[in-house]
Amino acid sequence: MTVEVRVGKIGIGGDNPVRIQSMTNTPTQDEKVTAKQIMELADAGSELVRFTIMDGHGAEKVVKIKEILEKEKYDVPLIGDFHFNGHLLLERFPDMAQILDKYRINPGNVGHGEKHDPNFRIMIEKAIDNKKPVRIGVNFGSIDKQVYMKLMDENKEKSSEELAIDAMVVSAMQSIKKAIEYGLGKDKIIVSTKASSVPSMIRAYEELAKRTDQPLHLGVTEAGMGDKGIIASTAGLSTLLQQGIGDTIRVSLTPEPGSSRTKEVEVAQQILQQNGLRQFMPIVISCPGCGRTTSILFQEIAKEITEYLKENAPKWKKAGYKGFEDMKVAVMGCIVNGPGESKEANIGLSLPGVGEDPVSPVYIDGKPVEKLKGDKRIDDFKKLIDDYVKSHYG
Secondary structure, eight states, rough: OOEEEEEEEEEEEETTTOOEEOOOOOOOOOOOHHHHHHHHHHHOOSEEEEEEEHHHHHHTTTTHHHHHHHHHTOOOOOEEESSSSHHHHHHHHHHHHHHHSEEEOOHHHHHHHHGHHHHHHHHHHHHHTOOOOOEEEGGGGGHHHHHHHHHHHOOSSSSSSHHHHHHHHHHHHHHHHHHHTTTTGGGEEEEEEEESSSSHHHHHHHHHHHHHOOOOOOBTOEEEHHHHHHHHHHHHHHHHTTOOOEEEEEEOEOOOOOOOHHHHHHHHHHHHTTTOOOOOOEEEEEEEOOTTTOSSSHHHHHHHHHHHHHHHHHEEEETTTOGGGGGGEEEOOSTTTHHHHHSSEEEEOOSOOOSSSSSSSEEEEEEEEEEEEEEHHHHHHHHHHHHHHHHOOO
């Protein structure tokens, strides 16, 4: 078990569930736009939100961002993402340093040569002064060059990728040791070793997990856009989560132009849910279709019921229903697996007939209760789901 670290009101590591976090892509100096996106991410289920602080213009807006969030009654923990000049910004803007709930430090770019350790130490001391935790975030793309060169001299037989993995782990471990030496408690340190290559990311975290009991922040960095990004993140995170490695995750998707940033939160929720680690909303079990499923009706029902559950889950939660997140709803397309899957679900609809308007038997807790057909079929099934939630989870 890893050490518990408190980030604002959220516990990471220890007995806590694997937490979901995300990051804004708005200009931090625009406090209204950034606060709006933070609220959108929090509403989608992000339990922590990180945003970049590049310079003084962004640093001075952190107070205003916090004021907007408080006015709108949002208490999501805020993480400051620092690169290159974090030591300067934390000294120059004490209000910002106090408001943030965690500092992200990349040991690969806090300064080179003689400036590296003093800059790192300043950031750690600011965390101590403000009683804040840090994430020591090592990235494949910005490895500490001194560590890498030393390992290259000592291990000439290793490939550049192997050396990079080793360098990430060594850099993370050295930074943990230094942070503790400078006075930061173990209960204030979270660590990550991210890479865009799934195999490299997995190997780095597996090695890191052997060497430390600090909580680990998992992620495939720069995972990419669309299916590629989702698949890469799912492959990397699931492999580690099934080994019991990981305390908080972020899915780093490149959003489609103009699309919502919340997609990465939804994907993170699905990864945790499909790995059996957390439940966020009812699961729809639906078949892919084959030559037996001549009707497209089950596809339409599956799509509409998935959207219905997604839309209503927040409403049910707000109404005080408990446990509905574990509910399984089946929408099946033929006689082969349809009745069996429907009986195993909490509530299931099957289409054992063929043609465009088959009868749809409905099973609730394994027992047949209705046979739906016609234009009202989907609405009737939604009502049965709603009645089930009210009677079983109210």
